[in-house]
Amino acid sequence: MNLYMNLAELLGARIEQGLYRPGERLPSVRALSLEHGVSLSTVQQAYRQLEEAGLVSPRPKSGYFVAEHLSMPALPAISRPAQRPVDISQWEQVLELVRANPRPDVIQLGRGMPDIESPTLKPLLRSLAQLSRRLDMPGLYYDNIHGNLGLREQIARLALDSGCTLAAGDLVVTTGCHEALSTSIRAVCEPGDIVAVDSPSFHGAMQTLKGFGMKALEIPTDPVTGISLEALELALEQWPIKLIQITPNCNNPLGYIMPEARKKALLTLAQRYDVAIIEDDVYGDLAYTYPRPRTLKSFDEDGRVLLCSSFSKTLAPGLRVGWVAPGRYLERVLHMKYISTGSTACQPQLAIADFIAQGHYQPHLRRVRAQYQRARDQMSDWVTRYFPPGTRASRPQGGFMLWVELPERFDTLRLNRALLEQGVQIAVGSIFSASGKYRHCLRMNFAARATPQIEAAVRKVGETACRLLAQDDNGG
């Protein structure tokens, strides 16, 4: 990375962490130049980048100041799910979400779709096109069951950023993170086993548990620090838990990054009770802070963590390229991968390997991370403005998902039906719970650039919620 980008990320992280407050004056160009041993123009470039990202604003003759924050809703409280293993429900609601055909007249705020219109993705399309023109047609062959070696080498290299030392042989390429999760779950568990999950939790992973006949034990989760280790320990004491399934970095749907000390403590717990951990890191590379947060896997000493990820959120979901580093479960995961899909489509693997090898991945990440961070602030502001008083919302530290909590009695299934007529859809909260909790919550995607259309859509969500609440109050 360039010097100025390094510096911009560092300053951005300090602002994000509250080291400099909104409206506060930032160090002068000269001071930073001395502090970091870089040229004046490097500092100026860094400040210009932060200015573009909306984090700082220059004032003539006074220097740079932290941008005034947009307004922000209060955080949700820690979750309080039922503390016993349950059979997972909600498949019908999930099916409704994933079955939806893209309709040009509907703004879909519900799905986990990144912004794929960034110009930094162009080299990927070029690679795809070039592969199709090659006479040896590398995209048409059966792949080795591990996945393309070149791609696995690139993934292993990237993993260093999250503190992980992996070799290509430790990795299995999968058809999206979905297959990484499902092969991992099947590698560790038998039907009937109990799996502890953060709550709210990614609906796809929970539906996989359901499909394989496992029970979920939802653990209270804090919207800033993640799964409650105290509650988890109690649960481990009380139930024969086989596996912990968790998204510690840029959690879906809450957006938190679990602090490092808590990650280590979680691993100690897993060791003490001898349970495996499936770590979903699919949003990890989209953390707004630099360097990106470490994975649980990076602290794992005895191969009990199965690290699952993909390029679906960082590049594009239609590529369906994910991976898993299954630790001691490698052989089992290979078997499950073989029986699930045999191997993964070749051409997307080759194109991504090419894209990373040519140095396009990090610049792309930098751009979308900055965009998502700005969009988060904008979306939070709209929620404050348009949603019913008392609405709470998450404060994501990465990714592009906002979790919104409406008054307890509210029903987002009803809201979504009312919204469909108006051409907007959200993800209802109940699919993020094994037992259908969080009916009063919803998840919105803020990956798309903040256009007046998007603002109008969010406004419709908020105003329709207000209207439905008013109807209820009038006994309507």
Next chain:
Amino acid sequence: MNLYMNLAELLGARIEQGLYRPGERLPSVRALSLEHGVSLSTVQQAYRQLEEAGLVSPRPKSGYFVAEHLSMPALPAISRPAQRPVDISQWEQVLELVRANPRPDVIQLGRGMPDIESPTLKPLLRSLAQLSRRLDMPGLYYDNIHGNLGLREQIARLALDSGCTLAAGDLVVTTGCHEALSTSIRAVCEPGDIVAVDSPSFHGAMQTLKGFGMKALEIPTDPVTGISLEALELALEQWPIKLIQITPNCNNPLGYIMPEARKKALLTLAQRYDVAIIEDDVYGDLAYTYPRPRTLKSFDEDGRVLLCSSFSKTLAPGLRVGWVAPGRYLERVLHMKYISTGSTACQPQLAIADFIAQGHYQPHLRRVRAQYQRARDQMSDWVTRYFPPGTRASRPQGGFMLWVELPERFDTLRLNRALLEQGVQIAVGSIFSASGKYRHCLRMNFAARATPQIEAAVRKVGETACRLLAQDDNGG
């Protein structure tokens, strides 16, 4: 299809079925012109195509004659597997096969790889390249969980050729036939259930049964007419069978096409004992006869057949595009598909839909079918020439796989180890049995054009087998 191609296929089928014998004189150009109501030049074109396919040879002033057959080994006897449900083994041998990295110094006769160098595949590569250049980037989006609608419409249209009336909504696109099989198995069965399979049987399907904890009951199978209905009925009487898993068209590994009357009788049995059928039709479009054989699904009246297929054998395996028509199990299959991979890579789906819609699929099939049929005869001839006396071999009616049976005491695992040093690999027979039977059998791929290199490789297999047998005879 053109008139002359139609005629060529018809004549080819008659020759194949033995209506005209080797060396026999074929009807004159004039007679065929009258019989089929086509021009003389159309008949001449048809004969030229048959000549190119090696099926007929012209004799000056005497007309066309059926080509003298190459020599052919005797057929294997009907299989006699253990007639009780067994836990499936052989994963280590399968893993060895699928883990192998392509090595330029090894001729891989073991894998299910079609010939992807046919010029008739070029338009598919063009479609892939064009998709990558489109500004709206359709290949990058999340797909609907059913799969791309345009592709499903094309698949439904093609299904008419096998006697099936399907709508796009009856189909689910999968990541290869592998995912079609595994979602189908999981949709019908629970762990511990008994599944009846033809024997020898596709190792991938059996490893999937193993992975999900089911037991396989191997049914005796005839190398010409397929699974023994008599033995199957006895088994249905005796065991609580939940599912029949079968490949009736261009069977893998035996290559037979089950006669229509037996297909209907099989379905009647399934109805009487109320069991589901998973029909693997992945080689069905590669039948050498025209029109292609009907599927079991085409006789299915109450939705108990789950038809699984893919483009891996007809186009290219690296695309990883398959599908399933799950009948009454549609909702369960959708759930299993969602938890397995979420959705299938978009770009290959779009390119294939394009390829079929533009009329490239049938011409491609015609070309490779004729090539595979010639290659089958050539490969059978080599087996007669180079393999130990008493070797038996299948007589495939479609596809590109030959099943070879060596003397009972022979061990093909040992053969394969000896072959690796010589740069050749075959698929060992034991992976086609749940219980490790068929150690004396092997499967060879004849998709590649018959070059001196391929002949040398087949010769090495035969001669190494002779050498090992002689060693055994000498007590070595």
